[in-house]
Amino acid sequence: MTEVAVVIADDDESQRREIAEFLDRLGVTHAEASDGGEAKRLFQEVHPKIVLLDMNMPKIDGVEAFRWMRAQDSRAKIILMSGYMNRVREANESELGAFAVVEKPIPLRTLGQFIKNVLSGRVPA
Amino acid sequence: MAQSDGTDKRQESNARFFAPFMGLFVLFVAVSGGLLLYSAWLQNELAREQAAVAVERELEAVRTGLSSVAVEYSMWNPTGLRELVAPEPNRAKQRLALWLYQKHGVPVAFVVAPGGRVLSVFRAGEQIATLGAQDIDGGLPRLLETVGEAEEGVAGRAAGLLSVQGEVHAVAASVLNTPTDERTPGVPEDPFYLLLGLPLEPALGDELVPVPLLSELQVVAADAPLPDRVSDARPLVAPDGSLLGRLTWQPARPGDSLVLTLGIPLVVVLLLVGAVLWWMARRLKSAHAVIAERADALAKANEELVANAGMLEVVFDAIDHGVSVLDRDLRLIGWNDNFRRVVGYPRSLLHSGVEAVELLHYRAMRGDFGDRDPAATVESELKRLRFSGSYNFEETTADGTVLEVRQHELETGGVVRTYLDITERRRAEALLQASEARYRAVVENQREFIVRMMPDRTCTFVNEAMCRFLQRRREELIGQRGFEPIAPLDRAAVEAQFSGITPDNPTLTIAYRVDKADGELGWVEWTYRAILDENREVAEIQGVGRDISELRAAQEQALHLAKLASLGQVVAGLAHEIAQPLNALSMAAENALMAYDTDGEEAIGYMHDKLETVRLQGERMAKIVDHLRRFNRADLPGMEQVELAHVVRSALMLSKNQIALDKIELVAEVPESSRRIRGRPFEIEQVILNFITNARDAIAEHAPPADPDRPGPRGQIRVELIDRPGRANLRIRISDSGGGIPEAHLSRIFDPFFTTKELGKGMGLGLSICYRAIAGMGGHINVWNVEGGAQFEILLPAAEDDAIEGVAQASAEGASP
Numbered sequence: 001m002t003e004v005a006v007v008i009a010d011d012d013e014s015q016r017r018e019i020a021e022f023l024d025r026l027g028v029t030h031a032e033a034s035d036g037g038e039a040k041r042l043f044q045e046v047h048p049k050i051v052l053l054d055m056n057m058p059k060i061d062g063v064e065a066f067r068w069m070r071a072q073d074s075r076a077k078i079i080l081m082s083g084y085m086n087r088v089r090e091a092n093e094s095e096l097g098a099f100a101v102v103e104k105p106i107p108l109r110t111l112g113q114f115i116k117n118v119l120s121g122r123v124p125a
Numbered sequence: 126m127a128q129s130d131g132t133d134k135r136q137e138s139n140a141r142f143f144a145p146f147m148g149l150f151v152l153f154v155a156v157s158g159g160l161l162l163y164s165a166w167l168q169n170e171l172a173r174e175q176a177a178v179a180v181e182r183e184l185e186a187v188r189t190g191l192s193s194v195a196v197e198y199s200m201w202n203p204t205g206l207r208e209l210v211a212p213e214p215n216r217a218k219q220r221l222a223l224w225l226y227q228k229h230g231v232p233v234a235f236v237v238a239p240g241g242r243v244l245s246v247f248r249a250g251e252q253i254a255t256l257g258a259q260d261i262d263g264g265l266p267r268l269l270e271t272v273g274e275a276e277e278g279v280a281g282r283a284a285g286l287l288s289v290q291g292e293v294h295a296v297a298a299s300v301l302n303t304p305t306d307e308r309t310p311g312v313p314e315d316p317f318y319l320l321l322g323l324p325l326e327p328a329l330g331d332e333l334v335p336v337p338l339l340s341e342l343q344v345v346a347a348d349a350p351l352p353d354r355v356s357d358a359r360p361l362v363a364p365d366g367s368l369l370g371r372l373t374w375q376p377a378r379p380g381d382s383l384v385l386t387l388g389i390p391l392v393v394v395l396l397l398v399g400a401v402l403w404w405m406a407r408r409l410k411s412a413h414a415v416i417a418e419r420a421d422a423l424a425k426a427n428e429e430l431v432a433n434a435g436m437l438e439v440v441f442d443a444i445d446h447g448v449s450v451l452d453r454d455l456r457l458i459g460w461n462d463n464f465r466r467v468v469g470y471p472r473s474l475l476h477s478g479v480e481a482v483e484l485l486h487y488r489a490m491r492g493d494f495g496d497r498d499p500a501a502t503v504e505s506e507l508k509r510l511r512f513s514g515s516y517n518f519e520e521t522t523a524d525g526t527v528l529e530v531r532q533h534e535l536e537t538g539g540v541v542r543t544y545l546d547i548t549e550r551r552r553a554e555a556l557l558q559a560s561e562a563r564y565r566a567v568v569e570n571q572r573e574f575i576v577r578m579m580p581d582r583t584c585t586f587v588n589e590a591m592c593r594f595l596q597r598r599r600e601e602l603i604g605q606r607g608f609e610p611i612a613p614l615d616r617a618a619v620e621a622q623f624s625g626i627t628p629d630n631p632t633l634t635i636a637y638r639v640d641k642a643d644g645e646l647g648w649v650e651w652t653y654r655a656i657l658d659e660n661r662e663v664a665e666i667q668g669v670g671r672d673i674s675e676l677r678a679a680q681e682q683a684l685h686l687a688k689l690a691s692l693g694q695v696v697a698g699l700a701h702e703i704a705q706p707l708n709a710l711s712m713a714a715e716n717a718l719m720a721y722d723t724d725g726e727e728a729i730g731y732m733h734d735k736l737e738t739v740r741l742q743g744e745r746m747a748k749i750v751d752h753l754r755r756f757n758r759a760d761l762p763g764m765e766q767v768e769l770a771h772v773v774r775s776a777l778m779l780s781k782n783q784i785a786l787d788k789i790e791l792v793a794e795v796p797e798s799s800r801r802i803r804g805r806p807f808e809i810e811q812v813i814l815n816f817i818t819n820a821r822d823a824i825a826e827h828a829p830p831a832d833p834d835r836p837g838p839r840g841q842i843r844v845e846l847i848d849r850p851g852r853a854n855l856r857i858r859i860s861d862s863g864g865g866i867p868e869a870h871l872s873r874i875f876d877p878f879f880t881t882k883e884l885g886k887g888m889g890l891g892l893s894i895c896y897r898a899i900a901g902m903g904g905h906i907n908v909w910n911v912e913g914g915a916q917f918e919i920l921l922p923a924a925e926d927d928a929i930e931g932v933a934q935a936s937a938e939g940a941s942p
Contacts, residue, residue, distance in 0.1 A: 012705045012708070012709065014705075014706070014709035014713075014738065014742065015705065015708050015709045015712060017709075018709055018712035018713050018715075018716055018738075019712065021716055022712070022715075022716055022719070025716075025719060025720070025723070056701070056782070056785060056786060057785070058781075058785055059790070059838075061785065061788065064788075083700075083701065083704040083708065104704065104708040105707060105708040105710075105711030105712060106708070106711075106712060107715070108712055108715040108716065108719065109715065109719065
């Protein structure tokens, strides 16, 4: 099994593809999930260093997948992505305690810098 | 067989019937015929006796005549006598012969010498040759002997019958007293005799035959047979007792002519009598037949009468009416039990023959006829009973019972009265009248419209309120087909709805616009109900309607507000929908920029790809925005033909994100394509969205709040589109797991302004507006509870296949100018 650094979980295929292309450019290995359930499966199988998790997905949404992942690994580095930032921030501050939250549309270069830092260990877990 | 028996019997009875008449007739004939014959016989006998007597008398007369002639001559002068006895003819003899023949008509005379020797014979006045004594047969000596004997005191004469030359003669002999001088006196000498003869047959015939006593007088020889037709005979005996012959004659028969003269009239009379008897018999017979027939009929009628009487008695007792029968003297002769009960007589009062006066008196005393003087009342009631003819009237008894009395005059002079207790009927009628008056007031004064019309929508009734509303006079509406001025916009839809009223689907609730006389549009909501006749055909349609113009305005306002609210939700959904391509677009642009930064000109191909992505995502957004614009213009009146699957899918697209945010699973079972319907697609979309929103609210209320420890959705909303070929309707089913709707609310859920939500919360489209919107497209909404929640079903009729494209295109153009 090849090492996968980042799991991208987003139900919108075109956004997922843009992020994937961007990560390819950075040379970061990645895997894609189109809903929360798939994200959970990948999280368990590949143990990614970082999870990019869209909050709003069908079946099992991002918040639920986040809670599950946190329950599996309290140190998991999960970056929440959402268009509804106010709601996500509120939730994150009160209970979620995510590693980071990113507002859509994602500023790719900022996100790339952040991922590089995390992977190289410059950002403390 | 029976018939011939009958005929035989009739013939037999005929014979028996006619026998006495025949007997009578025969008796009559016998008696009258017998009497006639008897009297004829008697007459004949009498005539016969008379004839016999006449014959005897005539014989006697001849004899006497001859005797007297002989005696007369005996006193002849003695000289003449001397000459007479001389043997030669002389003058004396001549004179005698003439005298005898011419004076006395005696044709034959003999002078007989003593000893019986004939001296002279005279015939017809002439002396003829001597005739021998032998020519005189039988008994001349005996006759002459008797001359000598005294006869009746006179001697010298005798009479008798002698046959002279074979012919019977009546003869008389007398002694010729010649002078005795030559003889010795005292010594009688044998005397000479004069014998006179008269042929018997002509002598008698001359006298007897001319008188109609007898006929065919004839002397026949003793040994000759009697002539055939002679009925009487007398023996002619000579003096010496020898039979000379017989005198025969035919006596007159007056009886025979009597029979002839009386017989013919008698026969005529008998025939007449017979005819009369026959006629009478016939008359009697026919009368008898008629009587027998009548007797038969009478017997039959009597039988029927007995049966009828029995039946009548039963009917009499069974009918509801009290019945009394009075005879011409106004005495009670018949009544039934109901009569006693209905009028309220004591049992003891009613007996056959009781006078009407008594009955009336009883009732007057009871107070049935008011407070008037009982005697006067009875008098006036009696007058009424005597009033001829048939008529009805009503009476009220003392206890308030209302009686309907029918009086009928009988042909026999009596009266039949029937009494019917109509208290209840009168009371009901009074109540009905009161309620009718009330009903009329309600109908006329209320604000509800009431209309009655024929199945072809010809108006038969409109109430005042309707007239006021339409600002038209009632006469303008009654009898009119399509009397209601339905606004042209709604007319086709209303017509279609009306044609859907059938015996199986008799009610229709419908709202539409009408043109009022002042040019304003008014909204009316009608509930029509078909009245079925006995054949289960629609006989009439009744409608109750109301003016909902103001309500409609308020509803339109509410609809507008609700639309704004739902627009808010739609906008939220749309924001998400737009954000997705926007995000992708944004990242694609950034990727392109980064590629240029690192690779420069070499990245031109990649950048081209990215720009294509940007364009596609931009188009995606434009579509969504366009949809939003059209959604906002959903109140456009135009109906178009659309594929229902598209409509359902676009509704789902707008709502799925919102539902996902609330952690509710949205399960859609919508086929790739479906049949078309005719309607307003955005209205349908709004209705679907409304049901989905309601379902979401119900789940949010019903399910516990999101719990991080409990993964999985909080509830499920299921949207199905069912399009079965061959079914008239397409169905959209929206079910939720929100716990369902209380049964009490199910029937009211489509009422306007019915809500279970708190004020200000959940400004979804009211269900009544949803219902109206779908009904406006010819559809229908059902609601029921399924396991765990509620299910709404939207029924929309499939559009006809023809001219789909044209209509759809035209509508699409008209919808977005």
